[in-house]
Amino acid sequence: MxxxxxxxxxxxxxxxxxxxxxxxxxxxxxxxxxxxxxxxxxxxxxxxxxxxxxxxxxxxxxxxxxxxLTLSPERGAAAIMPPTDPLIYRFYELIQNYGTTWKALIEEEFGDGIMSAIDFNMSIEREADPKGDRVKIAMSGKFLPFKRF
Amino acid sequence: MxxxxxxxxxxxxxxxxxxxxxxxxxxxxxxxxxxxxxxxxxxxxxxxxxxxxxxxxxxxxxxxxxxxLTLSPERGAAAIMPPTDPLIYRFYELIQNYGTTWKALIEEEFGDGIMSAIDFNMSIEREADPKGDRVKIAMSGKFLPFKRF
Amino acid sequence: MxxxxxxxxxxxxxxxxxxxxxxxxxxxxxxxxxxxxxxxxxxxxxxxxxxxxxxxxxxxxxxxxxxxLTLSPERGAAAIMPPTDPLIYRFYELIQNYGTTWKALIEEEFGDGIMSAIDFNMSIEREADPKGDRVKIAMSGKFLPFKRF
Amino acid sequence: MxxxxxxxxxxxxxxxxxxxxxxxxxxxxxxxxxxxxxxxxxxxxxxxxxxxxxxxxxxxxxxxxxxxLTLSPERGAAAIMPPTDPLIYRFYELIQNYGTTWKALIEEEFGDGIMSAIDFNMSIEREADPKGDRVKIAMSGKFLPFKRF
Amino acid sequence: MxxxxxxxxxxxxxxxxxxxxxxxxxxxxxxxxxxxxxxxxxxxxxxxxxxxxxxxxxxxxxxxxxxxLTLSPERGAAAIMPPTDPLIYRFYELIQNYGTTWKALIEEEFGDGIMSAIDFNMSIEREADPKGDRVKIAMSGKFLPFKRF
Amino acid sequence: MxxxxxxxxxxxxxxxxxxxxxxxxxxxxxxxxxxxxxxxxxxxxxxxxxxxxxxxxxxxxxxxxxxxLTLSPERGAAAIMPPTDPLIYRFYELIQNYGTTWKALIEEEFGDGIMSAIDFNMSIEREADPKGDRVKIAMSGKFLPFKRF
Amino acid sequence: MxxxxxxxxxxxxxxxxxxxxxxxxxxxxxxxxxxxxxxxxxxxxxxxxxxxxxxxxxxxxxxxxxxxLTLSPERGAAAIMPPTDPLIYRFYELIQNYGTTWKALIEEEFGDGIMSAIDFNMSIEREADPKGDRVKIAMSGKFLPFKRF
Amino acid sequence: MxxxxxxxxxxxxxxxxxxxxxxxxxxxxxxxxxxxxxxxxxxxxxxxxxxxxxxxxxxxxxxxxxxxLTLSPERGAAAIMPPTDPLIYRFYELIQNYGTTWKALIEEEFGDGIMSAIDFNMSIEREADPKGDRVKIAMSGKFLPFKRF
Amino acid sequence: MxxxxxxxxxxxxxxxxxxxxxxxxxxxxxxxxxxxxxxxxxxxxxxxxxxxxxxxxxxxxxxxxxxxLTLSPERGAAAIMPPTDPLIYRFYELIQNYGTTWKALIEEEFGDGIMSAIDFNMSIEREADPKGDRVKIAMSGKFLPFKRF
Amino acid sequence: MxxxxxxxxxxxxxxxxxxxxxxxxxxxxxxxxxxxxxxxxxxxxxxxxxxxxxxxxxxxxxxxxxxxLTLSPERGAAAIMPPTDPLIYRFYELIQNYGTTWKALIEEEFGDGIMSAIDFNMSIEREADPKGDRVKIAMSGKFLPFKRF
The missing domain is CATH 1.10.260.40 (lambda repressor-like DNA-binding domains)
Structure with missing residues (x-):
């Protein structure tokens, strides 16, 4: 099966x-x-x-x-949270350390709402640096205001 | 006290x-x-x-x-994980959904190692968009190869 | 404070x-x-x-x-999950029992995406019924397709 | 087997x-x-x-x-809670954010009791909307007052 | 307050x-x-x-x-689960050991449904016994069939 | 094997x-x-x-x-706790809501001790009721006083 | 209070x-x-x-x-499990490592049942030993056979 | 394999x-x-x-x-904690209820340290008793003082 | 108090x-x-x-x-595990990644037993390094063989 | 596969x-x-x-x-945390007991930052000791200051 x-x-x-x-x-x-x-x-x-x-x-x-492969998967089902792998864990750590900061600044700029993780795109690139190359990540998600009703 | x-x-x-x-x-x-x-x-x-x-x-x-305020805090101690706040949760969701993908592509590009969350900087900006403004996030972390010993 | x-x-x-x-x-x-x-x-x-x-x-x-009261709160911070209160738990139970069903049918109808919980509204009403009145809940959330990038 | x-x-x-x-x-x-x-x-x-x-x-x-297929299944046994899939998670988030509100309003209207998740029915429909179609969910559950004894 | x-x-x-x-x-x-x-x-x-x-x-x-005291409380909010107190734990243990048995026999007798914990009453009494008195518990909950819809 | x-x-x-x-x-x-x-x-x-x-x-x-089948099994090993199945969950809910009450009343009647879940017996029966048949459960467990030593 | x-x-x-x-x-x-x-x-x-x-x-x-002090306390409510204190943890470790062994041997000797933790007494003593004194613990609990019913 | x-x-x-x-x-x-x-x-x-x-x-x-069988196993890997089996759980309960007591008395007698679970031996025996035979457990572990450094 | x-x-x-x-x-x-x-x-x-x-x-x-300050404290009671602070987390990560390796090599060298965390001492020093100073940690714990009995 | x-x-x-x-x-x-x-x-x-x-x-x-064997593995995926094996658990216990101490002293010596677990090496050796041989562990990780940005 x-x-x-x-x-x-x-x-x-x-x-x-x-x-x-x-x-x-x-x-x-x-x-x-x-x-x-x-x-x-x-x-x-x-x-x-x-x-x-x-x-x-x-x-x-x-x-x-x-x-x-054309069917919507059960997203995230195989993720280990908190991540045990150091590479993935560092992203988790960023949320733990900066999550409330992101919330504070995004709400101050945009109002009561969120950054969409669905209407979302991102890229990962190598950023050359004489002190050691860097991983450069660019994310962009649509701001969604909480609908008042 | x-x-x-x-x-x-x-x-x-x-x-x-x-x-x-x-x-x-x-x-x-x-x-x-x-x-x-x-x-x-x-x-x-x-x-x-x-x-x-x-x-x-x-x-x-x-x-x-x-x-x-000048002393190293117990970072992350007050974070709620998994985040209950929708704004912060969306970042958590990105890890759950794309964490293994990030790992696959960063390792393919850089080799066995991680993106540092310490030698790290980021910015959050508003990205104007006729279909609704977007939250634009740029992250940059030094690539750290696992030291062989 | x-x-x-x-x-x-x-x-x-x-x-x-x-x-x-x-x-x-x-x-x-x-x-x-x-x-x-x-x-x-x-x-x-x-x-x-x-x-x-x-x-x-x-x-x-x-x-x-x-x-x-005018500031974005830390949403969900005080929620008990799984809910211990029977009234709230029943909603949790609906997700446990029907979550995969909802996913299957929404994706079949709309494609790969989600129902927004932000661009979202709802109402709760009494529905008279001779066998015992009913709680009638109507929810409406914008369908958000996963952006391809 | x-x-x-x-x-x-x-x-x-x-x-x-x-x-x-x-x-x-x-x-x-x-x-x-x-x-x-x-x-x-x-x-x-x-x-x-x-x-x-x-x-x-x-x-x-x-x-x-x-x-x-005719036998009562072990309901919910395969559910991932909290849900990792964004589509299912949004419903979980609604409980986290609005659960206490639902409780407050249902009790104010009906008294001490719950909405049944057993004597319950629901439907999911597409709601056409020029700003993007919406997922429309209608739920109806019998109100069950706590029996005094 | x-x-x-x-x-x-x-x-x-x-x-x-x-x-x-x-x-x-x-x-x-x-x-x-x-x-x-x-x-x-x-x-x-x-x-x-x-x-x-x-x-x-x-x-x-x-x-x-x-x-x-006249307002619906947040039921169960103060419960410790799994119970640490031996008296309360024994009831938890009964579920762990006999839960699937209860399900099997109630469904065989009544069909697909549950025993209500809302339309429910119970009593606790002393049962004299020469080998040591016993705690006698009688519970009665309305059978609620899953509504077909 | x-x-x-x-x-x-x-x-x-x-x-x-x-x-x-x-x-x-x-x-x-x-x-x-x-x-x-x-x-x-x-x-x-x-x-x-x-x-x-x-x-x-x-x-x-x-x-x-x-x-x-004649050997003592690893009791409870396959139980899902908290139970996801509504029928079994209702018993769990009873403990969450009434556990401290049972403790208070059993101790008041019997003193410092517990109801045994080992020297224990129970039965489940159908209780006919014009408003809907009920599940009637009778439990009896030996009271065990904490031994002073 | x-x-x-x-x-x-x-x-x-x-x-x-x-x-x-x-x-x-x-x-x-x-x-x-x-x-x-x-x-x-x-x-x-x-x-x-x-x-x-x-x-x-x-x-x-x-x-x-x-x-x-004369009232039955909520036993175990303040215990940290798994214990973080090394002295208490060692007992927890003994269960993790030898629990199935104890079960196997007690059942082989006594049949299907348990050692009571209620009809129970114990003592802790110093056991002099030239290689370093030892903590000597003696426990005695009544064997309770599972009642057949 | x-x-x-x-x-x-x-x-x-x-x-x-x-x-x-x-x-x-x-x-x-x-x-x-x-x-x-x-x-x-x-x-x-x-x-x-x-x-x-x-x-x-x-x-x-x-x-x-x-x-x-001659190789050090991954001790405890198969243990279910908290134990679901009543026989094993009773030992867990003893720690929950008496762990802080054991710590208080061992430290009072021996000073700052622990009872070793490695330099450790134990036995389980039947203790005949007219009111019902008892499970008698004797444990002995070397006292290890915390090394000052 | x-x-x-x-x-x-x-x-x-x-x-x-x-x-x-x-x-x-x-x-x-x-x-x-x-x-x-x-x-x-x-x-x-x-x-x-x-x-x-x-x-x-x-x-x-x-x-x-x-x-x-002279009394044995409840060790570890205030620790956050898994650690949220990056400095402390890195040690946790070392266990997650190398724990089985340490076990394999210590057992191969010493036999069936453990490194004591009680008869234990350690030091932390700065190790000058042109590529960036290093944290140098030296630990020493007595090997304790599992007692055969 | x-x-x-x-x-x-x-x-x-x-x-x-x-x-x-x-x-x-x-x-x-x-x-x-x-x-x-x-x-x-x-x-x-x-x-x-x-x-x-x-x-x-x-x-x-x-x-x-x-x-x-040449591909970056999903590090830590098979680790049992908290470790159930006594040998591995002792390292976990060291973090629980001394983690905040390590943080205090490393920050006092090096400033706001961490010891890298990636630019890291270690060794395990036998340390002969008349009172019983010891496990000697030497770790060295690069100090990484939090980047100000």
Missing amino acids: LSREVVSAKVLSEKVARGLTWKGIAAELGSGSDLLYTAALLGQSVLTVEEAAKAAEILGLTEEEARW | LSREVVSAKVLSEKVARGLTWKGIAAELGSGSDLLYTAALLGQSVLTVEEAAKAAEILGLTEEEARW | LSREVVSAKVLSEKVARGLTWKGIAAELGSGSDLLYTAALLGQSVLTVEEAAKAAEILGLTEEEARW | LSREVVSAKVLSEKVARGLTWKGIAAELGSGSDLLYTAALLGQSVLTVEEAAKAAEILGLTEEEARW | LSREVVSAKVLSEKVARGLTWKGIAAELGSGSDLLYTAALLGQSVLTVEEAAKAAEILGLTEEEARW | LSREVVSAKVLSEKVARGLTWKGIAAELGSGSDLLYTAALLGQSVLTVEEAAKAAEILGLTEEEARW | LSREVVSAKVLSEKVARGLTWKGIAAELGSGSDLLYTAALLGQSVLTVEEAAKAAEILGLTEEEARW | LSREVVSAKVLSEKVARGLTWKGIAAELGSGSDLLYTAALLGQSVLTVEEAAKAAEILGLTEEEARW | LSREVVSAKVLSEKVARGLTWKGIAAELGSGSDLLYTAALLGQSVLTVEEAAKAAEILGLTEEEARW | LSREVVSAKVLSEKVARGLTWKGIAAELGSGSDLLYTAALLGQSVLTVEEAAKAAEILGLTEEEARW
Whole structure:
């Protein structure tokens, strides 16, 4: 029996067996970003039917397996919270340390509301720095005011 | 008896009583960013002696209370995790949904290591958009490779 | 020192001491709904400056206390989850039992996205029924598609 | 060995393999609502013997597998709480933010008691809106007063 | 400022200071059971206005404090779960050990539904036994079938 | 390899496959109650050697599988706490709401001690009621005073 | 307002202020063991009226405070679990490591049942040992067989 | 692939299949105690090479499986905490109720330190008693003073 | 009423008010290490009577407050686990990432046992490094073999 | 399908089957430390391509399995926190007891910042001692000051 978990596990297994990279796969899937495509392949976003067919070709998935990649996954189901991995934990730490600060400043600027995590996009880039290169992250989410009713 | 919690509570109480804004206070404290100063006043970072003296003047703190603002706080101690506030929760959700994706792409680009949350800076800005303004966040953290030993 | 928690506690204490009802207070605050005003007084939403002044008058709050009612609260901070109160728990139970069903049907109808809890409104009404009156709840939240990027 | 979990997993797997939709399946099962039938197929409610036989036909289940669909499931056993999926989480957030408000207003209207989650029905519909369509949810639960004894 | 917690604490303090018993207080409050009245005084149920006035007289409460006893409390808020007290824990243990058994037999007898904890009554009595007296508990809750919709 | 979990899973699977009921099986096992036998088959109590042999005959278990039914199980290991199933949760809710009341009244009647959950018996019956039949539960546990030493 | 917590805190405060020892206090309270009396003073057991009066005399408690010492406390309410203190944690560790072993051997010797923690007594003594003195603990609890019903 | 968990599961399965007892197996393994040997077979302690070879003979294990019994296990990994089984839970309850008492009395007698759970031994015996036999447990652990440095 | 928590809070408050450093205080207390003295003042270890008298002099404590510093504290009671503070969290992370490695190598070198955290000492020093100074930590704990019995 | 978990399990299984030691394997892998290589084989660090090839030869892994050893693992995913194993728990206890002390002294010496757990190295050695050999641990992590921005 297939499930999204089984398909995600196969994606990972095939990626390593074939010696592929996320960026390499992403470049072939379509015009979306590395982030979006990697998230979809890791079971956290969706591919279009065409993108899924392409992914199946690259990773040796069956047509039925590919179909699962086009369905909304149970987002976050496999996340370990608090994260145990140091790379992921640092983001968690930022929330713990700066969450109330972000809230204070966003509300002061925009009013009572939130930054959407759905109407949202982001990018990750290398920022060259003589003291050691830096990870540069840019996020942009629509401000949503609480509706008064 | 004083403690950082008592001082932080007084800061908040005085800010509202005096009708001040975080940005307004920050502009007077020194050359640091809004984010840094707001974090320090919320008990998540430190001020220099001069900045603390200035803050005391603005908020009506005693000299002893100001001294607490220059000491490393117990960072994150007051954070509610998972966050219950929708604004802060959305950042938590981003980690739950995209954490493994960030890890995959940062490691692919930089190798085995992490983005520092200590040698780190960030900014929050308003991004005008006809479909609704957006919250634009830029983060930059030094890449730290795991030391082999 | 004041805080939103202190103000919320005073609101509750004064409401009982003065023998007021939520609907009675709400009717005098302005044109918003009972739900919105009750939420604000319980520390889960904001009032406008005018509404807060009116609330202060009704409940005997000081001007400084009223000011706290106009500030974005730390939403959800006082919620007990899982809820221990049977009335609130039943809603939690509905999520536990039907959450995956709601997800399946909303995604089938709207695509990959969510119902906003921010651009959201709701009402609660009595529904007369010979077998016992019913609580009728109507919710409406904007559908937000996950942005592809 | 069969169990409700195994049967639910097969239902999901077959639904995707056959390219079916929940509404499509529901329309053939009987006169119940989409919600009820989807919940039952996801292991959160029961089907009648006739409905189960019909489901077996549509999804290629054995007679023994179909029998499991007629038995009261261990409701909620597979729910992730707090929900990690954004769509489901928003409902959880509504409880965190408005739970005490709902309690205050329902008790003010009905007295000491609860809204039943058992003698309960609901519907989900699309609400057309020029600013973006909305998810419209209607719930109705019998009010149950606490019995005095 | 008053709250239900403050009133409950005063009830307990006064009960001990005055050397009263729960049954003794209950006998004077009205025609309800010991269980109902004790629960109300411990902050888990409500008294009528008359009962609350009587309780205030017995325990030396103010009129305002008495009013809190007539309001629906935040049920269960002070419960420690899992219970640390051996007497209360034994009931928790019964659920852990026999919960699935109760479910199996109630569903077999009544169909898909639950025993109400709202339309519910119970009693606790001493059962004389030569091998050591026993605690005899009788519970009765209305069976509520899941509504099909 | 066999374990109690494997045997319990087979019991459930065979019961459904053979279309049996708990009461039907219990009636054939011996003179014990429905509750005791169902608990044992669900992995929460023990059967005698004779009862286990009978159960094996009814459910098609091997002799080795039957032997596991005579061994003290890891009680409660499979319980979900807090229970997610509404039927089981209602009992949990009763403890949350009335636990301190039960403690207060049992101690007032019996002194410092507990109701045993081991020297314990119970029954579940249908109580006919024109307003809807009720689930009637009778429990009896030996009172155990704390030994002074 | 008094409560058992307030009285326990005063007991501790007075014990230190007066430079007393638990064994010293226990020796004057009556014929019970050090363990029982220390537990009662720490809010985990009860004293008789006479013992409480004696304790009040030694520790400077009021008559009303003494009365609280004769009432069944909310046992275990102040325990930190898992214990953070190394001395207490070691006992927790013994359960984690040997709990299943104790269960296996007690059931093999006594049958299906438990060791009572209520009809229970224990002692702690110093065991001289040339390689370093040892803490010697003796426990004795009545075996309670699960009642068949 | 083998692991300690797989070997432990096989030990249990074979013990039941062969109708053996823990004491019976222990008597053949060597001069250690029942407790030590049972703990080792349950995956909580180690056997010597000779003892493991003997265990393999008795339980039909392969040489490779036997080798796992000589390796330090991940102690406590399979423990359920808080214990759900009544027999094991009673020990947990003793810590919850008496932990602070044990700490108070051990420190008063021995000074600042702990009872070792490593340089530790214990025994479990039947204590005949006309009012019902008792489980008698004797523990002895070396007192370890906190090293000053 | 005094307690160790109250005394620890006063120590911190006085330290800041008087502008003292931990090392400065430690240097005057006696011949113990900075670590030991700081731990004792933070409520995690004990001082001798003489050291406590000295501390009282430096920090302006009363004689009764000083006495609390000589009593074994409830170690770890105030620790936040998992640590939210980045400095403390990094140690937690080391356990998460390397705990099984430490176990593997210590057992391979020493046999079945542990490193004592009681017969234990440590030091923290600055290690000059051209690429940035390092925190150098040296720990030493007695190896304790599991006693066979 | 392969995954890091499957490969780690095979490494452990093969190590026991072949009678190897961690130090023995490490000595053949390259010039890194025992700690680093053991961590990598336990799924907590990475090997170079050459080291992985060598590991595959020693442990009988396939080329595809070896490739997994060169990829950044999900660090900490398999850790049990709080640790149940006494050896690993002692390190956890050190943080609980001394974490705030470490923070106080490191900040006093270095300023506002942390000890890196990434630019980090450590060693474990046997320290001969007539009173019993000791485990000697040396850690060194780069001090990272919080960047002001």
